[in-house]
Amino acid sequence: xxxxxxxxxxxxxxxxxxxxxxxxxxxxxxxxxxxxxxxxxxxxxxxxxxxxxxxxxxxxxxxxxxxxxxxxxxxxxxxxxxxxxxxxxxxxxxxxxxxxxxxxxxxxxxxxxxxxxxxxxxxxxxxxxxxxxxxxxxxxxxxxxxxxxxxxxxxxxxxxxxxxxxxxxxxxxxxxxxxxxxxxxxxxxxxxxxxxxxxxxxxxxxxxxxxxxxxxxxxxxxxxxxxxxxxxxxxxxxxxxxxxxxxxxxxxxxxxxxxxxxxxxxxxxxxxxxxxxxxxxxxxxxxxxxxxxxxxxxxxxxxxxxxxxxxxxxxxxxxxxxxxxxxxxxxxxxxxxxxxxxxxxxxxxxxxxxxxxxxxxxxxxxxxxxxxxxxxxxxxxxxxxxxxxxxxxxxxxxxxxxxxxxxxxxxxxxxxxxxxxxxxxxxxxxxxxxxxxxxxxxxxxxxxxxxxxxxxxxxxxxxxxxxxxxxxxxxxxxxxxx
Ligand SMILES: Cc1cc2nc3c(=O)[nH]c(=O)nc-3n(C[C@H](O)[C@H](O)[C@H](O)COP(=O)(O)OP(=O)(O)OC[C@H]3O[C@@H](n4cnc5c(N)ncnc54)[C@H](O)[C@@H]3O)c2cc1C
Numbered sequence: 001x002x003x004x005x006x007x008x009x010x011x012x013x014x015x016x017x018x019x020x021x022x023x024x025x026x027x028x029x030x031x032x033x034x035x036x037x038x039x040x041x042x043x044x045x046x047x048x049x050x051x052x053x054x055x056x057x058x059x060x061x062x063x064x065x066x067x068x069x070x071x072x073x074x075x076x077x078x079x080x081x082x083x084x085x086x087x088x089x090x091x092x093x094x095x096x097x098x099x100x101x102x103x104x105x106x107x108x109x110x111x112x113x114x115x116x117x118x119x120x121x122x123x124x125x126x127x128x129x130x131x132x133x134x135x136x137x138x139x140x141x142x143x144x145x146x147x148x149x150x151x152x153x154x155x156x157x158x159x160x161x162x163x164x165x166x167x168x169x170x171x172x173x174x175x176x177x178x179x180x181x182x183x184x185x186x187x188x189x190x191x192x193x194x195x196x197x198x199x200x201x202x203x204x205x206x207x208x209x210x211x212x213x214x215x216x217x218x219x220x221x222x223x224x225x226x227x228x229x230x231x232x233x234x235x236x237x238x239x240x241x242x243x244x245x246x247x248x249x250x251x252x253x254x255x256x257x258x259x260x261x262x263x264x265x266x267x268x269x270x271x272x273x274x275x276x277x278x279x280x281x282x283x284x285x286x287x288x289x290x291x292x293x294x295x296x297x298x299x300x301x302x303x304x305x306x307x308x309x310x311x312x313x314x315x316x317x318x319x320x321x322x323x324x325x326x327x328x329x330x331x332x333x334x335x336x337x338x339x340x341x342x343x344x345x346x347x348x349x350x351x352x353x354x355x356x357x358x359x360x361x362x363x364x365x366x367x368x369x370x371x372x373x374x375x376x377x378x379x380x381x382x383x384x385x386x387x388x389x390x391x392x393x394x395x396x397x398x399x400x401x402x403x404x405x406x407x408x409x410x411x412x413x414x415x416x417x418x419x420x421x422x423x424x425x426x427x428x429x430x431x432x433x434x435x436x437x438x439x440x441x442x443x444x445x446x447x448x449x450x451x452x453x454x455x456x457x458x459x460x461x462x463x464x465x466x467x468x469x470x471x472x473x474x475x476x477x478x479x480x481x482x
C-alpha cells in the first residue's frame with residue numbers, strides 16, 4: 001500500500017480547488033486529481049486559434065472586501081488582479097439599453113427615464129430586494145454551513161444569524177413573484193423580463209418559481225460586488241492550483257477517478273489509469289450523479305424541472321475600428337426562460353485590443369442533446385445568438401475568425417457532469433439552498449460543488465469548498481484556518 005494522503009480531492013472545479021488550497025495551506029498532505037487537462041470545470045477556460053475563451057463562468061462576485069472569494073484568497077495570501085464593475089451588466093431589451101448600477105437610486109432613475117409610465121411601481125420592490133439581499137449577503141459572508149446536520153453546522157452558522165437574518169424566515173415560504181404582487185411591482189413586460197433574467201442567471205428559476213430568499217440575493221448580488229478578473233475566471237482557477245502547489249500539494253491533470261471505496265482507515269480511489277490512491281479523507285467535487293458513478297451505483301440524474309443545461313457560443317472576432325464595449329450584456333428576447341443571451345466580451349491583450357473573444361450563453365434543457373445528433377438545433381441556436389451579438393456589434397458576422405459552440409453533451413464530456421446538467425439545483429421555493437442535499441454522505445467522504453449548499457456560481461461553490469475543507473480538517477482532528 002502506498003502512503004495515504006490526508007486529503008484526496010476529486011475534481012478541480014471551484015469547490016475542489018478551494019478546499020484543496022485551504023487544506024494545503026493548513027499543512028495537510030493534499031492530492032488533487034482532475035480528469036480534464038485544465039482546472040476550473042465550468043469556470044475554466046480553453047484556447048482556440050489564438051483566442052482564449054471561458055468554458056462557462058465569466059462574471060465574478062465575492063472579491064470585494066469581506067466577500068467570500070476575497071476571504072479565501074486572503075487566507076491563501078494570493079493577490080488577484082481584477083476590476084470592479086459599475087454598472088455590472090447592460091440589459092438590451094425592446095430596443096433599449098440599461099446599465100444595472102450598484103446604486104438603487106441610479107437604477108430607479110434609469111428605469112424611470114426608459115419606462116416613465118410604469119417604473120415607479122417597482123420602487124418598493126428594488127428597495128426590498130436591496131435590503132433583504134443585503135441580509136442574505138451578510139449571512140453568506142459569515143460562512144454558514146447548512147443544512148444543520150451536525151453540531152459543527154450549528155457552530156459555524158450561529159455567528160451568521162442576526163436579527164436581520166431572522167427577518168428573512170417568512171420569505172422562505174414566498175416566491176419572488178408573490179413578493180412583486182405584494183408590492184404592486186408587476187405589469188411592465190420589459191422590467192419583469194429583466195428581473196427574470198437576473199434571477200435565471202443566479203438561481204435557474206424565474207420569478208414565478210424562484211424562492212424569495214435566493215431571489216433577493218440574486219437581484220442584489222451585483223450591487224455588492226461584480227468583478228472582471230484580469231485573464232478571465234480561468235485565471236482564478238489557475239491561481240488556486242498554484243497556491244496548492246506552493247504549499248506542497250500535488251495537482252494532477254488528465255487523471256480521473258473511476259471508483260471509490262471505503263477502507264478501515266479511510267478511502268481507496270482507483271484512477272482512470274488503474275492506479276490506487278489511498279486517503280484518510282476524500283473531498284469529491286462532483287454532482288450527486290457523479291458520486292453515484294464513483295461508488296458503483298446507477299447515476300440518479302436530476303428532474304428536468306430542477307436542473308438546466310447550457311448552450312454556449314464562442315466567437316473570436318476582428319475588432320478593428322470597434323468602440324470599446326462593457327464586458328457583460330444580457331440580450332433579452334421574448335421568452336426569458338430560454339431566450340436571454342448572456343454576452344461576455346474580452347479584448348485580447350496580446351493583440352492590443354484588435355481581436356476580441358466573445359462568449360454567449362443560454363439556458364437550455366439538458367435532456368434532448370446528444371453528441372452527433374444535434375446538428376440542426378445547434379446551427380439554429382448559433383444563428384439566434386449571433387443575432388443577439390449583432391445587437392451590440394451589427395456587422396459581427398463579417399468579423400468572425402473563430403466560431404465554436406458547446407451543448408450539454410460538450411459540458412458532459414469536458415466537465416464529467418452526467419447528463420450535461422450545469423449550474424446546480426434550481427432554487428425554486430421548496431428547493432432553496434437551506435434544504436440542499438447534505439454534503440457528508442459517508443464517514444470521511446465529503447462533497448463540494450454547486451449541488452450542495454449554498455448552490456451555484458463560483459462564489460457559491462467556493463463556500464461549499466470551505467465547508468468541505470472544514471469538515472475534512474475536523475475529521476483529521478485538526479483546527480480549520482477559516
Ligand atoms: C455557461 C455557464 C455560465 C456560467 N456563468 C457563471 C458566471 O458568470 N459566474 C459564476 O459565478 N458562475 C457561473 N456559472 C456557474 C459556475 O461556473 C458553476 O456553478 C461552478 O463553476 C461549478 O463548480 P463546481 O465546484 O460544481 O465544479 P465543476 O465546474 O462541475 O467542475 C468539476 C470538475 O471535476 C472534474 N471531475 C468530475 N468528475 C471527476 C472524476 N471522477 N475524476 C476527476 N475529475 C473529475 C471535472 O473534470 C471538472 O473539472 C456558469 C456556468 C455555466 C455552465
